[in-house]
Amino acid sequence: MLNIKNLQKSYHGDIVLDGINIEVKPGEIVAVMGPSGCGKSTFIRCINRLVEPNDGEIYYKGQPLHELSEKDMEAVRMDIGFVFQHFNLIERLTVKQNVALGLVKKGHVIEEAYEKAYLALEKVNLSQLAEVKVGQLSGGEKQRVGIARALVLEPGLILLDEPTASLDPILVRDVLDILEDIARGTKTTSMIIVTHEVTFARRVADKIYFMDQGKFIESGTPEKVFNEPVSWIGKKYRELINYC
Ligand SMILES: Nc1ncnc2c1ncn2[C@@H]1O[C@H](COP(=O)(O)OP(=O)(O)OP(=O)(O)O)[C@@H](O)[C@H]1O
Ligand SMILES: [Mg+2]
Structure with missing residues (x-):
């Protein structure tokens, strides 16, 4: 349902996305995690071209989004929900x-x-x-x-960019519980969630992608990437889980 190949984005010569590849199946819940500034927001915004990529291919339900006019993109955005960190209401x-x-x-x-x-x-x-x-x-x-x-x-796809990052810790739980219900209740809507909420990602995601310096450096099921991590990010998260 979503297939992204070799997505690239630079700002003033600085590479922010350095060849991103990902495939998301119908109903699949994907969590993207990584350090601040690694390109998570840029990636998720490139999917529906809120940010214009420099190169790469984005296929959504078979349509080449990278080739569509702005007018056609507007129609596609009706089928791709976006949840912003700072609400945008x-x-x-x-x-x-x-x-x-x-x-x-x-x-x-x-x-x-x-x-x-x-x-x-x-x-x-x-x-x-x-x-x-x-x-x-x-x-x-x-x-x-x-x-x-x-x-x-x-929508067929919902993109969420750190949906709980600007919330009071007491309110985070409410929002995560609702997202978990929605994620479990859907068979056809896919979700890509950028989050630092490791417990949530572990419980809800079908697949985790760790991002560093504009690249996905590790991906897999939560069991795999948190129990037997190979990347430095995965190892950090495993320490965090063991600490909790
Ligand atoms: N519009 C822009 N113009 C220039 N540089 C930008 C722009 N947007 C993002 N960047 C730069 O691209 C890099 C990646 O930014 P991005 O916001 O995608 O990171 P992030 O992983 O979402 O970080 P955070 O966890 O802090 O939200 C950063 O170095 C940032 O300064
Ligand atoms: Mg961000």
């Missing part, structure tokens, strides 16, 4: 309006969009706040709105 709109916006853009009538938004909000336990302005919510609640906004489009 419209604070002056209500929760329901934020979630419904993508559907309205897609051409749904407003009543239908609100109905679907309400159902998506139920999945993140937030339907009781549907009419509240986003500006009044806690960080954890905002991120649950961000997740509902991705879910409402019933």
Whole structure:
């Protein structure tokens, strides 16, 4: 469903993505982990071309995304949800309006969009706040709105860039529990999650990719990469797991 070959990205001559290859199957949950600045956000943003790659091929459901016009990419983005670290919500709109916006853009009538938004909000336990302005919510609640906004489009792929990194530690659990429910509940939607949450990644991901200096340096099932790591990142995470 997603196949990326030799993805490359540089900024002002500095290589940030150095030949990324990955294949993601329908319903597969992938976690990408690695040190700050190694290129995780750049990678995940290149997938739906929020960041323009310099080279490489990106096939999504057989379509060559690297060759599509911006207009065609807009249509593809309706099928690829994105959850941002800093939420990217419209604070002056209500929760329901934020979630419904993508559907309205897609051409749904407003009543239908609100109905679907309400159902998506139920999945993140937030339907009781549907009419509240986003500006009044806690960080954890905002991120649950961000997740509902991705879910409402019933996408084939959801990309999540450190969805809990800017949350109060007490609120992180709520968001991770919801993501775990969603990940376990889906058979067709794939997810790529950039995260430092090792316990979560170990429990939920089908496959882990460790990234360093713009390359995937190790990948495999959580059992393999955390129990018998070969890369320095894997070894660090194993120490962390043993410490906990
Ligand atoms: N728009 C940009 N212009 C120039 N350099 C950039 C830009 N975006 C990212 N970079 C650089 O690319 C490198 C990788 O950045 P990226 O944000 O992808 O890393 P990351 O792994 O997501 O880090 P973090 O864990 O801190 O979020 C960094 O050196 C960063 O400074
Ligand atoms: Mg990042």
